[in-house]
Amino acid sequence: MGGTAAKGAAVSVRDAILADIRGALGPRHDAEARDTVAARLKAHKRNVIPARSAVDHAHRTQMFIEQITATHTTVTTVVDGAAVPAAVAAFLKQHNLPAAAVLAPDIADLGWESHPLLQTRTGVPLESDQVSVTGAFAAIAETGTLMLTSGAGSPITLNLLPDNHVVVLRRSQITGTLEDAWDALRAAQKPAASAMPRTAMFVSGPSSTADIELTMYLGAHGPRRLHIVLVED
Amino acid sequence: MQPTSFLFRENVSKALLDTDLQTALYRVDKNFTSRRTAAVTALPEFDALRDDAVRIKDHTLAHLDLYLEKFEEKVVANGGHVHWAATPDDAKRIILDLCQSAGARTVTKGKSMIAEEIALNPYLEAHGITPVETDLGEYIIQLADEPPSHIIGPAIHKTKEQVSDLFVEHHRQYGKTQRLTEGVDLVAEAREILRPRYLAADVGITGANFLIAETGTSVIVTNEGNGDLTQQLPRTHIVIASLEKIVPTLEDASTLLRVLARSATGQQMSVYTTFSTGPRRADDPDGPHNYHVVLLDNGRSKLLGTEFQDILRCIRCGACFNHCPVYGSIGGHAYGWVYSGPMGAVLTPTMIGIDEAHHLPSATPFCGRCEAVCPMRIPLPKMMRHWREQAFDKKLGGSRHRLTLRTWAWLAQRPALYQRLSRIAVRYLAWRGRPLGRMHDLPFAQGWTAARDLPAPQGRTFSEQWAARQRRARP
Numbered sequence: 089m090g091g092t093a094a095k096g097a098a099v100s101v102r103d104a105i106l107a108d109i110r111g112a113l114g115p116r117h118d119a120e121a122r123d124t125v126a127a128r129l130k131a132h133k134r135n136v137i138p139a140r141s142a143v144d145h146a147h148r149t150q151m152f153i154e155q156i157t158a159t160h161t162t163v164t165t166v167v168d169g170a171a172v173p174a175a176v177a178a179f180l181k182q183h184n185l186p187a188a189a190v191l192a193p194d195i196a197d198l199g200w201e202s203h204p205l206l207q208t209r210t211g212v213p214l215e216s217d218q219v220s221v222t223g224a225f226a227a228i229a230e231t232g233t234l235m236l237t238s239g240a241g242s243p244i245t246l247n248l249l250p251d252n253h254v255v256v257l258r259r260s261q262i263t264g265t266l267e268d269a270w271d272a273l274r275a276a277q278k279p280a281a282s283a284m285p286r287t288a289m290f291v292s293g294p295s296s297t298a299d300i301e302l303t304m305y306l307g308a309h310g311p312r313r314l315h316i317v318l319v320e321d
Numbered sequence: 322m323q324p325t326s327f328l329f330r331e332n333v334s335k336a337l338l339d340t341d342l343q344t345a346l347y348r349v350d351k352n353f354t355s356r357r358t359a360a361v362t363a364l365p366e367f368d369a370l371r372d373d374a375v376r377i378k379d380h381t382l383a384h385l386d387l388y389l390e391k392f393e394e395k396v397v398a399n400g401g402h403v404h405w406a407a408t409p410d411d412a413k414r415i416i417l418d419l420c421q422s423a424g425a426r427t428v429t430k431g432k433s434m435i436a437e438e439i440a441l442n443p444y445l446e447a448h449g450i451t452p453v454e455t456d457l458g459e460y461i462i463q464l465a466d467e468p469p470s471h472i473i474g475p476a477i478h479k480t481k482e483q484v485s486d487l488f489v490e491h492h493r494q495y496g497k498t499q500r501l502t503e504g505v506d507l508v509a510e511a512r513e514i515l516r517p518r519y520l521a522a523d524v525g526i527t528g529a530n531f532l533i534a535e536t537g538t539s540v541i542v543t544n545e546g547n548g549d550l551t552q553q554l555p556r557t558h559i560v561i562a563s564l565e566k567i568v569p570t571l572e573d574a575s576t577l578l579r580v581l582a583r584s585a586t587g588q589q590m591s592v593y594t595t596f597s598t599g600p601r602r603a604d605d606p607d608g609p610h611n612y613h614v615v616l617l618d619n620g621r622s623k624l625l626g627t628e629f630q631d632i633l634r635c636i637r638c639g640a641c642f643n644h645c646p647v648y649g650s651i652g653g654h655a656y657g658w659v660y661s662g663p664m665g666a667v668l669t670p671t672m673i674g675i676d677e678a679h680h681l682p683s684a685t686p687f688c689g690r691c692e693a694v695c696p697m698r699i700p701l702p703k704m705m706r707h708w709r710e711q712a713f714d715k716k717l718g719g720s721r722h723r724l725t726l727r728t729w730a731w732l733a734q735r736p737a738l739y740q741r742l743s744r745i746a747v748r749y750l751a752w753r754g755r756p757l758g759r760m761h762d763l764p765f766a767q768g769w770t771a772a773r774d775l776p777a778p779q780g781r782t783f784s785e786q787w788a789a790r791q792r793r794a795r796p
């Protein structure tokens with residue numbers, strides 16, 4: 089196209105491409121094709137699902153922990169939400185980190201005030217923040233993966249900027265597969281018109297790279313450490 | 322980039338003598354293939370998933386126009402914008418416009434093969450905008466001013482020492498004067514240098530592994546998290562994707578993800594798989610304010626309905642590269658363009674023309690490993706044969722090469738003569754190879770014997786042995 093695409097030609101480039109595609113696909117029954125597409129988009133039909141995720145909830149939790157700890161992630165289990173601040177404080181101490189963290193609004197009500205030695209702030213991270221604590225939308229046992237979604241209570245950059253990311257996960261949030269997580273997401277979003285949050289991140293471990301001689305190094309751009317506090321509920 | 326595919330032979334000679342490259346290629350073979358095998362063996366449903374993956378893509382391609390329309394509708398409903406580009410020039414102009422209207426001085430970029438395909442960086446630079454690659458591999462080759470040599474490991478051809486040299490040269494401006502020798506320090510320094518660039522960028526550009534029609538979503542897969550920082554921190558997120566990246570639903574994307582990471586790096590899932598839909602919502606405290614998707618055709622729609630349609634199923638996993646004996650001997654740069662390996666040997670001629678690229682589909686022993694490991698079951702060898710036929714019909718390749726092929730074809734159509742001649746040839750060669758059973762040199766075969774001995778045939782021709790065996794088998 090180059091110089092030939094005149095101003096306002098955006099629409100015609102679009103139509104030309106679509107016409108090219110239709111031409112190449114050859115003749116078809118258009119109404120039927122549209123029905124097929126509409127039906128498929130509505131059905132949310134699952135394809136082959138690996139059998140290993142079809143286990144009861146206790147085994148699912150175990151599978152999740154086994155899988156995600158295999159990718160350089162640490163997990164501690166606590167009995168209830170009130171025990172989370174102490175678990176976070178212990179994690180910071182273990183790694184010689186300053187006793188300060190920036191919290192996602194979603195998990196800001198776990199009684200952090202009761203730990204006066206732990207300095208907390210709620211909101212988006214600053215460059216200087218070393219530790220973030222967030223919730224999760226779900227977790228996937230099949231692959232050992234956290235599902236983190238953006239929203240008013242869960243700033244997405246908390247998952248990315250600080251060097252250390254602590255995720256508070258409730259046991260009941262662990263699902264079997266990606267498909268289970270999608271169903272949960274569809275059910276949770278109120279206006280069905282926009283089923284998706286701006287961002288849904290699936291995280292399976294801390295940031296890593298193998299771009300130098302195929303050797304793996306942690307902490308390429310995102311968090312160097314990923315820690316999960318698993319809450320029994 | 323300016324293609325050098327036409328100089329394939331020269332490129333190959335250079336590659337074979339490059340000892341650093343040969344070490345790197347050995348590493349690719351050793352790491353990627355065994356990791357893939359382990360991951361695939363650990364999942365009993367892998368082949369069934371491949372079948373589903375093929376079905377998903379075939380169905381989507383058969384309704385490509387309709388799914389693209391749905392995708393556009395959903396992107397717009399979520400507050401984003403879709404721009405259609407027929408050619409690389411269209412795409413570059415659209416992206417430049419978007420950058421300029423965002424007042425951008427620097428843009429950060431996640432790894433995108435489409436950005437390489439349209440040669441986006443030099444274009445932005447020529448218009449006063451600084452693109453900063455953030456994937457460590459892409460960053461390294463940007464410093465080196467080289468094209469990627471592998472679709473998932475753009476800098477796998479670089480040694481640690483070469484990376485050290487590049488960092489010393491380019492990081493001096495940031496006050497880094499010490500030469501680093503440990504990989505972990507190199508990664509840390511790149512992180513330190515790139516962090517402020519993310520924060521300063523006005524626009525972040527990423528590619529897309531998938532586009533989802535159901536929700537108007539783009540998906541990227543990384544291990545570093547660079548693509549995430551690239552899209553979440555600047556005010557504007559631009560996605561550049563070719564139009565065959567589309568799949569119908571979230572379920573379909575999930576199936577493809579199950580085969581993608583396993584085929585690529587042997588992971589079950591990459592570290593970050595990120596689904597992005599529109600700009601930040603009204604009550605979101607962070608994320609980009611603007612979301613644009615640039616859909617590139619660049620000849621892909623013309624492949625529909627042809628013998629090359631199946632290449633549009635490709636999910637760019639790199640498995641065919643890692644298992645290819647040709648790629649494993651010469652690396653990516655010898656192919657002379659953005660895409661290399663078996664996938665590049667099929668795709669490159671569609672983009673730069675068979676006249677320029679006819680050497681690529683010829684450089685194959687037809688061992689079939691690429692097709693055997695391809696998660697999308699793309700018949701790469703068959704498509705290379707189609708290109709070879711076209712090249713022959715267009716009289717490409719040397720006249721001697723063509724004469725040999727023509728002579729062979731003439732003989733092959735006369736079995737009696739063919740068998741008689743091969744019987745004579747086998748006996749002559751066996752006699753010539755005595756007493757060692759091999760030959761140091763042979764007329765017409767110096768290409769072989771200059772570097773190694775040619776084994777002499779043992780026994781009779783295949784047809785003779787076959788006939789004898791049939792006689793013996795009969796009672």
Ligand code: SF4
Pocket residue numbers: 584634635636637638639640641642664691694695696697698699
């Ligand atoms: S052709 Fe197949 S194996 Fe090669 S990159 Fe594409 S999907 Fe992967």
